[in-house]
Amino acid sequence: MTQEKDYIVRATAAGGQIRAFAATTRELVEEARSRHGTSPVATAALGRLLTAGAMMGSMMKNDTDVLTLQINGDGPLGGITVTADSRGDVKGYVQNPDVILPPKNGKLDVGGAVGIGLLTVIKDMGLKEPYSGQTILVTSEIAEDLTYYFANSEQVPSSVGLGVLMEKDNTVKCAGGFIVQLMPFAEEKVISRLEENVGKITSVTRLLEEGYTPQRLLEDLTEGLDLEITDTMPARFYCNCSKERVERAVASIGAKDIREMIDEGKDIEVKCHFCNTAYSYSVDELKNILKRSKK
Structure with a gap:
């Protein structure tokens, strides 16, 4: 697989006490941007949720499983909806794609664009009722909101990092992220080492800009914890409409x-x-x- 294309890496570490996912998603976020004509802040918000959706979709087992992520905030963006399957296909849209906001601390103000509201996660796994979990948005920056969701709705201590960086011409320069989760039987020393490693990663966008691959991201996150990559799969923006x-x-x-x-x-x-x-x-x-x- 050429490294230019988007893909997801799935891995475990510390003998199965940690499971980890990382993705590079520049192409699919750029595809979403060009299809919807999103402004930079809308591209960043949608791109972060698409990246998370692709990784969370890859956690599902069956070909027919569908994951839907919805963010409904009171900010000018309105809502963001993303759906993903277990094969790395993801699609999504934002209610108000042309929102422009001044930057905040030199960065795109995703939190301000999203506003206060709720994150809903729906997993349709072919059972009678789809699983649905809902949590409040804690920062509205999306990664922290998902971290909070995993801890509260799924009782899985997790760390989520997501980043979208724009070019001067408002196209997508790089995008990607990671999700690292602790299994219930994780030992104290593994937990503290992972926390220490996660704490060192201050900006996903900066690492992507430096040319980090998903593998390299996972290596840094699980340093000293015996990373074992289980597989890689392609990710793409794909809509099955007709x-x-x-x-x-x-x-x-x-x-x-x-x-x-x-x-x-x-x-x-x-x-x-x-x-x-x-x-x-x-x-x-x-x-x-x-x-x-x-x-």
Whole structure:
């Protein structure tokens, strides 16, 4: 695998007392930015959540499992929604993609853009009810919020680091992150060594800019703890929308509204939330949708 492409590394350390994930996600965050035309602060917020989504998705076991991460804050960004599967495919969007905010301490003000609110994690693993956990946003910077979520909702002590760095032309320079988790049987000395290592990593973005790979990130995080890389998998921005799927959304708006569109006699265009692909429906297609929805 060429190192330019996005990928996720999964590993264990300290003889299975630690499990760890790290990813490089520049391409997929840039793809999201170009599809949604996000401002730098919106790109950073969405990019962090996409990166976390890709790694958290890779923790799931089955091909059909789906993870949804939602952040709803009272800041100008509105909400951010990301969904991921267990194969490293991830997609997402932000409610208000063109928010511009002045930087805070020389950095993009993701916390200010997100505001105060909630983080919701939904895992659909083909059971009757999907698992759903919700926590408050503690800093609204996303990584700390996920750290808090893991500790509170899943009772797994974790450390999450996420970073997106922009170029002067507002494209994505680098993006990536890590999730390191302690297993219930972790020994005290392993815990304190891991805490010490995590404490040394002050900025994920700086390390990515220095050319750190996910492997190198994990080496630093588990220094002295016998890192064992279990596998690497590609990650990408991928949306499985289609004209048929979007048609179901059109059908769901109700017969009255569809009739009004038909009476106007114009084609309509509907965009997929997740990837911004536009699908157009002619008046005849709308008539067929109406017929089918009556059945």
